[in-house]
Amino acid sequence: MNNIWLLTKIMLKNSSRLGSRKKGGEWKSLMLVALMLIGFLPMIISGVWFVAELYDGLAQIGQESAILGLGLALVSCAIFVLGIIYVITVFYYSQDVEHLLPLPLAPREILGAKFLVALFYEYLTELILIGPLLVVYGVKSDAGVLYYLFAIILFLVVPVVPLALSSILVMLFMRFTNIGKRKDRFRLIGGIVGIGAVLGFQYFIQKQRSAMEDIEQLQQQLLSGENVLLNLATQLFPSTKLAVLALVESGYWSGMGYLLAFLLATIAGFLVFSFAGDRLYFAGVMGISESAGTRKKVEGDAFAKLAQKRSAWWSFAIKEWRVIWRTPAYMLNCLLPSLLMPFLILIPLVGIQEKKDVLEAIRGWITGTGGLSVAIFLAGSIVLACMNSASVTAITREGQAFFLSKSFPLPFRQFLLAKLFPGTILSMLSILVLLAVAAWFLPITPLLASLAVLVSIPGVVLMNQFGFLIDLQRPKLGWTSEQEAVKQNINPLFSLLFGVLLTGITVIGVVSWGGSLIPVALVLFLVFGILNLLLYRVLVKKGPEWMDKIEE
Amino acid sequence: MIELNGVSKSYNGIRRAVDNLDLTIPDGEIFGFLGPNGAGKTTTIKMITGIIKPDAGQIRINGTDIATDPIKAKQRFGYVPDSPDLFLRLKGLEYVSFMADIYGVEQDVRNSRIETLAKRFDMQDALGDTIQSYSHGMRQKIVIMGVLVHHPEVWILDEPLTGLDPKSSFTLKEMMREHADSGRTVFFSTHVLEVAEKLCDRVAIINKGKILFCGTFPQMQEHFQSHQSLESLFLELTKHE
Numbered sequence: 001m002n003n004i005w006l007l008t009k010i011m012l013k014n015s016s017r018l019g020s021r022k023k024g025g026e027w028k029s030l031m032l033v034a035l036m037l038i039g040f041l042p043m044i045i046s047g048v049w050f051v052a053e054l055y056d057g058l059a060q061i062g063q064e065s066a067i068l069g070l071g072l073a074l075v076s077c078a079i080f081v082l083g084i085i086y087v088i089t090v091f092y093y094s095q096d097v098e099h100l101l102p103l104p105l106a107p108r109e110i111l112g113a114k115f116l117v118a119l120f121y122e123y124l125t126e127l128i129l130i131g132p133l134l135v136v137y138g139v140k141s142d143a144g145v146l147y148y149l150f151a152i153i154l155f156l157v158v159p160v161v162p163l164a165l166s167s168i169l170v171m172l173f174m175r176f177t178n179i180g181k182r183k184d185r186f187r188l189i190g191g192i193v194g195i196g197a198v199l200g201f202q203y204f205i206q207k208q209r210s211a212m213e214d215i216e217q218l219q220q221q222l223l224s225g226e227n228v229l230l231n232l233a234t235q236l237f238p239s240t241k242l243a244v245l246a247l248v249e250s251g252y253w254s255g256m257g258y259l260l261a262f263l264l265a266t267i268a269g270f271l272v273f274s275f276a277g278d279r280l281y282f283a284g285v286m287g288i289s290e291s292a293g294t295r296k297k298v299e300g301d302a303f304a305k306l307a308q309k310r311s312a313w314w315s316f317a318i319k320e321w322r323v324i325w326r327t328p329a330y331m332l333n334c335l336l337p338s339l340l341m342p343f344l345i346l347i348p349l350v351g352i353q354e355k356k357d358v359l360e361a362i363r364g365w366i367t368g369t370g371g372l373s374v375a376i377f378l379a380g381s382i383v384l385a386c387m388n389s390a391s392v393t394a395i396t397r398e399g400q401a402f403f404l405s406k407s408f409p410l411p412f413r414q415f416l417l418a419k420l421f422p423g424t425i426l427s428m429l430s431i432l433v434l435l436a437v438a439a440w441f442l443p444i445t446p447l448l449a450s451l452a453v454l455v456s457i458p459g460v461v462l463m464n465q466f467g468f469l470i471d472l473q474r475p476k477l478g479w480t481s482e483q484e485a486v487k488q489n490i491n492p493l494f495s496l497l498f499g500v501l502l503t504g505i506t507v508i509g510v511v512s513w514g515g516s517l518i519p520v521a522l523v524l525f526l527v528f529g530i531l532n533l534l535l536y537r538v539l540v541k542k543g544p545e546w547m548d549k550i551e552e
Numbered sequence: 553m554i555e556l557n558g559v560s561k562s563y564n565g566i567r568r569a570v571d572n573l574d575l576t577i578p579d580g581e582i583f584g585f586l587g588p589n590g591a592g593k594t595t596t597i598k599m600i601t602g603i604i605k606p607d608a609g610q611i612r613i614n615g616t617d618i619a620t621d622p623i624k625a626k627q628r629f630g631y632v633p634d635s636p637d638l639f640l641r642l643k644g645l646e647y648v649s650f651m652a653d654i655y656g657v658e659q660d661v662r663n664s665r666i667e668t669l670a671k672r673f674d675m676q677d678a679l680g681d682t683i684q685s686y687s688h689g690m691r692q693k694i695v696i697m698g699v700l701v702h703h704p705e706v707w708i709l710d711e712p713l714t715g716l717d718p719k720s721s722f723t724l725k726e727m728m729r730e731h732a733d734s735g736r737t738v739f740f741s742t743h744v745l746e747v748a749e750k751l752c753d754r755v756a757i758i759n760k761g762k763i764l765f766c767g768t769f770p771q772m773q774e775h776f777q778s779h780q781s782l783e784s785l786f787l788e789l790t791k792h793e
Contacts, residue, residue: 293681298645302680306645307652307663315653319642326641326682401638407601408654409626551604 003105007113011096012120014480033490044132051136064141065248071133072154072240076162078129079122080236083166086118089329089483091167092174092285096480107281108274115167115273121488122159130155137247147250150259154243157266161237164273171276174284239265313414317421323397324390324422329482330397334390334422338430341387342437363443371520374451375510377438378524379503381456384430385463386499389492390423392467395475395550396485402477402550412544420464427460451521458528462502465535467495472539472546553579554600554706554739559609560761561595569595571761573609577739577754582732584752585741588790592761593741594634597710600739601631613706627655630704634711634741636691644686644694645679648701655702662701669697672723689715696724707731709740713747725751749782759790 051067058064091097091114100110134151137143242262249255298306310318324330366373395402405415431453438444444452470491479485486492510520554577561570570592577583587593598604600611602618602625611618618625639647645666652662670676673693683691692715699707707728713721728738728751742748748755749769756766765772772785780788 293678293685295677296680297677298680303645303663306643306680307649307659307666309657309659309662310653312654312656315650319639319646319650322646323639323641400635403598403603404631404633404638406603407626407631409623410654411623548605 003109004112004116007100007105007109008116011113011117014096048132048136051133052140055137055140059140064137065244067133067137068244068247069240071130072158072243073237075126075129075158076237076240078125079159080162080166082122082125083118083163084170085332086121087163087167087170089481090114090118091170091281094481094483097285101282101286106278108277111167111277111281112274115163115270118163119159122163123156126155126159134247144251146255147247150246150250150255153259154247154262157263158240158243160266161239161269164269165236167273168276171280171284175280239269312410313418316410316415316418320394320397320418321422327482329486330393333486334388334393335426337387337389338384338426339433341384342430342433359443366443366448370514370516371510372507373448374455374517374521375507375524377434377452378455378459378528379507380434381427381431382459382463382499382503384434385423385427385460386492386496388423388426388430389467389486389495390426391420391464392423392471392492392495393486393489394419394423394468395471396477396479396489396491397482399477399479399485402475406547406550412547413540415547416468416539416543419468420461423464423467424461427464428457431456431460448517451517455521455524455528458525458532462528462532462535463495463499465532465539466498467491469535469539470494472543472550475550477550477552553577553612553614553737554708555610555612556596556600557610559596559599559606559611561599561604561606568761570599570606573758573761573763575756575763575766577737579737580732580735581753582728582738582751583740584748584755585739585758586743586745586748586755586786587741587758591759591790593758594710595761596758597631597708597739597741601629601708602626628704629706629708630699630702632692632695632699632707632709632712634714636688636695636715638683638691638695640684641682643680643682644675644697647683647694648679648697651698652701655704657702665701665703666697669700672727673697673720687715689717689720692716693720700727706737707739709738711742712740713742713744745781745783745786755782757786757789764789 054067055064058066091111097110134155138147138151141147239262242258242265246255246258246262249258324334398405435449435453439449474491476485476489476491479488506524510524513520515523554575556573556575559570559573560568562568573596585593585596595604599606600613600618602622605619613625614628616625616628639650642650648666648669649662652666657665666679667676670679673696675690675693675697678686678690678694683694686694692712696709696712699709712724716724725747728740732738732753752769754766754768755772757764765775767775769782772782773779776785776788778785
């Protein structure tokens with residue numbers, strides 16, 4: 001057990017930025033986090049409002065505890081799905097594995113520490129998903145101290161079982177298949193399965209027609225036991241029922257009993273995980289970092305193609321592009337979102353084409369709103385650009401190679417263009433996919449489509465420039481796995497926050513102006529064009545100085 | 553030629569990694585930069601190559617100040633960093649060609665240079681594979697090839713011999729000699745004192761950010777009035793600091 005604690009502490013220290021920051025760096029980080037919380041306040045408030053409404057509705061018929069069931073079920077499913085991707089990269093492919101294997105440690109000790117680190121990061125997910133829910137429920141039900149105590153305990157132990165389950169699944173897979181040896185392909189498949197699960201999940205909810213905005217319908221489903229999500233989660237993780245009962249009856253002895261039972265179930269889950277780990281982990285992980293080349297001579301056309309001369313900035317841009325395509329963690333975070341997100345937006349629209357009256361209403365709305373439709377498309381493109389981390393991790397992705405890049409005789413302007421290239425191209429691609437999706441399902445005129453694209457281009461370029469600006473200010477270069485570079489990195493959140501603010505201001509501005517289509521499109525194009533020029537000038541002027549400051 | 557005048561660097565405002573360093577490495581010389589771990593060798597090299605900024609002092613490469621005209625100064629040198637675990641997702645040939653692009657090497661010379669280098673370092677069969685599949689020594693070789701492909705006037709090499717097999721190590725040393733003999737500069741850091749003793753025209757010994765000695769090996773023996781090896785002198789010199 002001591003070894004587990006020791007390893008956990010080292011792994012956490014190694015992955016946190018705070019340890020290596022200069023003096024005063026902690027304050028800066030804390031302030032940034034505070035700023036971000038303020039930025040996300042509207043989202044949190046609407047979440048709280050939603051839970052409160054749901055509570056009131058269900059409380060009338062004495063079924064409010066269904067909320068807790070839904071929340072815990074949701075969180076268990078989310079952690080299970082995220083856990084699969086996390087376990088593949090952190091248990092098997094992170095660079096520290098090679099240093100840990102020769103140490104006299106039992107598999108369960110290495111795994112235990114990695115599990116605890118994973119748990120630590122899952123708490124952040126959990127905090128967003130059910131933190132507000134637990135508090136709202138407590139306040140609404142006038143719960144006593146015991147409820148909050150139980151809630152804290154449950155908050156800490158709920159992710160254990162889903163995470164143990166995903167770990168066991170991955171370990172079985174790695175032990176008994178040979179796919180792990182082709183690690184890039186496997187990581188990619190794992191990631192795609194994860195995204196597929198999210199997509200399927202979304203589709204499922206949509207099919208249930210339990211869209212979150214329809215509180216009454218959701219209440220109905222919860223009551224009649226028709227909610228597929230809840231049933232699925234309670235079947236997968238039967239122990240969540242115990243957690244719910246513990247919370248609901250926190251004022252009674254029975255609550256204590258349920259809590260103990262839940263804790264026992266969790267401990268059992270962890271023991272099964274340790275037991276499985278001792279038998280499966282080493283066999284799956286050993287030799288996994290080996291990768292063999294073909295060692296064939298490159299000649300003739302193949303040589304000419306690879307050694308072809310390009311201009312310096314273009315060669316740099318191509319290098320960025322290749323690295324994104326060849327690194328599964330980068331592909332999953334920088335490439336796929338641009339292409340998949342428009343489809344996520346599409347899912348709610350499935351079936352809308354048959355509803356002539358709805359289509360008619362939308363057509364009327366689009367013509368009636370004038371310029372607003374183009375502003376909404378712009379907002380969608382900006383949000384899509386935020387989902388794509390290519391520019392906001394442009395420097396971070398290089399890791400230690402960044403310092404070699406600093407010694408290149410490449411003017412900053414060219415460096416900037418090369419770094420913005422992949423993100424901008426990918427965001428443009430997502431605009432096209434979004435437009436295609438929109439044109440397929442919604443009555444959009446060619447004029448609206450062309451104006452939407454015209455306006456969105458400066459919109460996404462601005463987001464990419466802004467992302468690069470953030471990464472230039474606080475790059476995370478000391479990562480040990482590529483996953484860490486793009487996932488355990490809060491820079492994309494800043495970009496998202498900026499994007500949300502920008503779309504908010506744009507849409508509110510256009511609504512209060514009430515202009516018609518063409519003038520709105522022209523003004524937006526001009527405004528975003530000017531913003532781009534300004535930001536570009538700032539980057540070119542101050543960028544070299546900021547880059548100089550990145551020294552370790 | 554590399555010139556450092558009064559160069560200092562401290563971290564977190566307290567620890568002086570490099571302290572008021574003066575150093576001139578003339579053309580036509582192999583210059584060895586020696587010192588214990590953490591003495592300030594890599595910090596100095598990173599300042600010369602423009603990766604970190606000195607707090608004070610001036611650095612010139614073939615007469616060009618790296619602070620005022622970084623692009624021109626950077627075109628003059630090639631730099632091999634201390635760790636070769638870089639650009640692992642690129643194929644060997646892609647990496648060398650990328651370096652050739654960054655330094656604007658023309659198509660006709662690039663092909664023949666890559667072929668010659670690959671032959672000399674025995675890397676012909678590995679160029680089509682990703683650097684990730686290379687051993688430590690092969691990674692070191694591909695990074696060296698990436699530097700030599702653009703024929704820099706000044707070579708700056710941080711621990712270039714680490715991990716190389718005897719043949720490649722011999723080849724690199726031979727190439728360093730040829731480069732210096734053609735009237736250009738080779739500046740390299742090493743821990744292997746036998747190599748320094750045999751290969752270098754001059755050496756500097758740095759400890760705790762300060763130069764303890766700079767000159768030829770016979771000068772060093774004369775200075776300390778001793779016929780001991782470089783290793784013994786080095787240990788003697790860095791012991792009391």
